[in-house]
Amino acid sequence: VPPQESVDPQKxxxxxxxxxxxxxxxxxxxxxRARLRDYARLLSAFIAAEKQxxxxxxxxxxxxxxxxxxxLADLRGSELDQAALLVQLCSRSQASSRSSEDKLxxxxxxxxxxxxxxxxxxxxxxxxLPLFLSHGAESYTTLVGSWFQKTFDCCFRRLAIxxxxxxxxxxxxxxxxxxxxxxxxxxxxxxxxxxxxxxxSYAIHPEDAKALWDTVQxxxxxxxxxxVDVFMDCxxxxxxxxxxxxxxAAKLVKVSTAVASAHxxxxxxxxxxxxxxxxxxxxxELAISQIQ
Amino acid sequence: xxxxxxxxxxxxxxxxxxxxxKMMLQKWGFLSEAQLxxxxxxxxxxxxxxxxxxxxxxxxxxxxxxxxxxIIYNHIYQNKRMWSVYQMKKSAEELEYFDIKDFKKKFKRxxxxxxxxVTITFKEYEDNAIWIRVAWGTxxxxxNQYKPSYVVYHSQTPYVFVSAxxxxxxxxxLCQALIVASNYHDIREMELRSHSLNSLKDIVFKRYSQNFQxxxxxxxxxxxxxxxxxxxxxxxxxxxxKERIHRLNEEVFGSGPQPKLEFAQYRLETMFKxxxxxxxxxKKEPFRCLVKFSSPHLLESLxxxxxxxxxxxxxxxxxxxxxxxxxNYFKIREKKGLFPxxxxxx
Numbered sequence: 001v002p003p004q005e006s007v008d009p010q011k012x013x014x015x016x017x018x019x020x021x022x023x024x025x026x027x028x029x030x031x032x033r034a035r036l037r038d039y040a041r042l043l044s045a046f047i048a049a050e051k052q053x054x055x056x057x058x059x060x061x062x063x064x065x066x067x068x069x070x071x072l073a074d075l076r077g078s079e080l081d082q083a084a085l086l087v088q089l090c091s092r093s094q095a096s097s098r099s100s101e102d103k104l105x106x107x108x109x110x111x112x113x114x115x116x117x118x119x120x121x122x123x124x125x126x127x128x129l130p131l132f133l134s135h136g137a138e139s140y141t142t143l144v145g146s147w148f149q150k151t152f153d154c155c156f157r158r159l160a161i162x163x164x165x166x167x168x169x170x171x172x173x174x175x176x177x178x179x180x181x182x183x184x185x186x187x188x189x190x191x192x193x194x195x196x197x198x199x200x201s202y203a204i205h206p207e208d209a210k211a212l213w214d215t216v217q218x219x220x221x222x223x224x225x226x227x228v229d230v231f232m233d234c235x236x237x238x239x240x241x242x243x244x245x246x247x248x249a250a251k252l253v254k255v256s257t258a259v260a261s262a263h264x265x266x267x268x269x270x271x272x273x274x275x276x277x278x279x280x281x282x283x284x285e286l287a288i289s290q291i292q
Numbered sequence: 293x294x295x296x297x298x299x300x301x302x303x304x305x306x307x308x309x310x311x312x313x314k315m316m317l318q319k320w321g322f323l324s325e326a327q328l329x330x331x332x333x334x335x336x337x338x339x340x341x342x343x344x345x346x347x348x349x350x351x352x353x354x355x356x357x358x359x360x361x362x363i364i365y366n367h368i369y370q371n372k373r374m375w376s377v378y379q380m381k382k383s384a385e386e387l388e389y390f391d392i393k394d395f396k397k398k399f400k401r402x403x404x405x406x407x408x409x410v411t412i413t414f415k416e417y418e419d420n421a422i423w424i425r426v427a428w429g430t431x432x433x434x435x436n437q438y439k440p441s442y443v444v445y446h447s448q449t450p451y452v453f454v455s456a457x458x459x460x461x462x463x464x465x466l467c468q469a470l471i472v473a474s475n476y477h478d479i480r481e482m483e484l485r486s487h488s489l490n491s492l493k494d495i496v497f498k499r500y501s502q503n504f505q506x507x508x509x510x511x512x513x514x515x516x517x518x519x520x521x522x523x524x525x526x527x528x529x530x531x532x533x534k535e536r537i538h539r540l541n542e543e544v545f546g547s548g549p550q551p552k553l554e555f556a557q558y559r560l561e562t563m564f565k566x567x568x569x570x571x572x573x574x575k576k577e578p579f580r581c582l583v584k585f586s587s588p589h590l591l592e593s594l595x596x597x598x599x600x601x602x603x604x605x606x607x608x609x610x611x612x613x614x615x616x617x618x619x620n621y622f623k624i625r626e627k628k629g630l631f632p633x634x635x636x637x638x
Binding site for chain 2: 184191193194195196197198199200201202203204205208211212234237238239241242243244245246249250
């Protein structure tokens with residue numbers, strides 16, 4: 001169950017309500033926390049050089065990209081985790097030289113939330129930050145990713161989220177207690193292989209979804225695969241009773257709750273800061289499974 | 293010519309795809325054939341529209357004529373708009389002769405008595421459809437020509453199709469004017485919405501192929517049933533199951549093409565029922581859900597679910613009733629009484 005640690009909401013506000021694209025990252029070789037400024041300069045130079053080579057990043061405007069790297073000490077699960085690493089790309093239009101004109105065009109961050117499974121047995125010189133989240137143009141993600149891959153001999157891979165994992169997420173998040181009026185618990189299914197594709201959105205009143213989950217979950221604080229299956233079977237059965245459609249045979253592509261939403265292409269949006277660590281822990285686990 | 297009219301004509305022409313401009317201007321008939329000959333339709337649309345405006349200036353176009361061009365555009369591109377359906381009711385079965393002049397007069401009079409600033413335009417089409425365009429203003433502002441409402445009325449029927457502008461507050465007035473003009477006494481909005489105006493007409497005019505009870509005493513042989521990828525491994529058991537599904541599907545959907553709808557929405561307020569063994573939720577309150585189905589062609593999509601193994605055959609009446617109940621928005625509650633497994637839709 002998501003641990004509700006006190007994370008400074010101010011520092012993590014920028015993470016909320018943004019669609020983050022997920023990647024798994026293999027451990028970084030010879031990454032030094034003390035050298036963040038150097039890395040920022042090197043990455044800036046790399047980006048500028050790639051642009052000179054003619055890699056069109058954005059349409060039209062000539063942008064001068066400034067890179068900032070910082071550590072987010074609070075964003076980690078335990079002392080065994082590495083602190084999160086934030087990369088931000090700001091643009092300063094060459095037309096205006098005022099320094100207050102910096103605009104954030106892309107951000108990405110590396111994170112490990114209770115990622116002991118991976119960091120435990122790592123040889124020295126390796127830093128484990130298995131989860132990477134990006135927001136902004138994919139061309140920038142590619143640039144940043146290739147620099148990290150070259151510099152630290154690591155490997156980025158898009159993190160897809162299977163229907164099974166999406167089910168786990170929706171069951172878990174539907175059960176979260178929330179102070180304010182919550183939005184619906186929504187599951188989106190797709191049936192693509194028909195002559196005319198069909199999308200089905202199944203949204204349940206959050207109180208009713210939570211009431212159902214509360215009767216399914218036997219031990220507070222723990223979730224089992226069996227309980228998730230029962231929860232989903234209940235939803236499928238209710239649907240079948242009305243429409244005679246086997247929803248389990250369709251593809252679950254997206255789940256959405258007041259806590260967070262997740263899409264099978266590996267895109268998440270986190271909406272509540274109190275559940276941020278829990279969501280990140282789940283995502284870290286997925287990233288680690290993909291690496292191993 | 294008024295500047296606002298010029299600008300409105302310019303913007304309307306700009307909306308039209310370049311290779312259709314000539315055709316639409318001809319349909320409009322406001323510019324003479326000779327004038328149309330002077331236009332160069334191979335240049336940038338910006339320039340074409342400027343030239344059109346100049347010709348309209350020569351002919352002293354006013355907003356009434358410009359509105360007709362707008363109707364023509366929206367008639368051809370009707371599927372870009374979302375249409376709702378309204379049904380009118382007569383108090384008595386009087387046989388009345390429909391007089392289009394009378395209708396127009398009463399409609400305009402009713403609207404204008406409530407709202408001074410309004411632009412009303414009519415255009416009749418061959419299929420007995422009367423298209424009405426209404427641009428709405430306020431007592432102090434001239435009508436907004438860029439957010440008009442469109443109404444399509446088939447005078448031989450009690451149905452009106454409306455694509456309202458964003459200003460929903462004008463609907464009551466519009467409804468009033470319609471019933472007054474057409475000599476009905478009441479009007480209500482149906483729970484039926486789609487981009488495909490023709491499909492809405494198919495549904496309410498019952499122009500689609502309805503399901504007939506086919507009385508087959510023996511299973512269909514060979515050619516009639518399309519078995520996809522006729523797999524030689526499909527033994528007699530599977531084949532007769534496939535045929536059963538196909539037959540049930542035809543019974544329920546009919547064998548002709550389905551009207552084209554893009555979505556259906558169900559607000560469920562039924563009880564959650566589960567296997568008592570599972571020891572889960574057993575509330576006395578409804579399990580509240582909102583289910584939305586969407587597809588480029590919803591009914592064809594639903595029809596293909598059972599053959600694809602995704603659904604039981606016959607499909608639930610909640611889905612198959614869409615065309616003959618003429619609705620795609622539903623609120624479903626539990627039916628109390630003898631058969632607790634069935635549903636009502638108010």
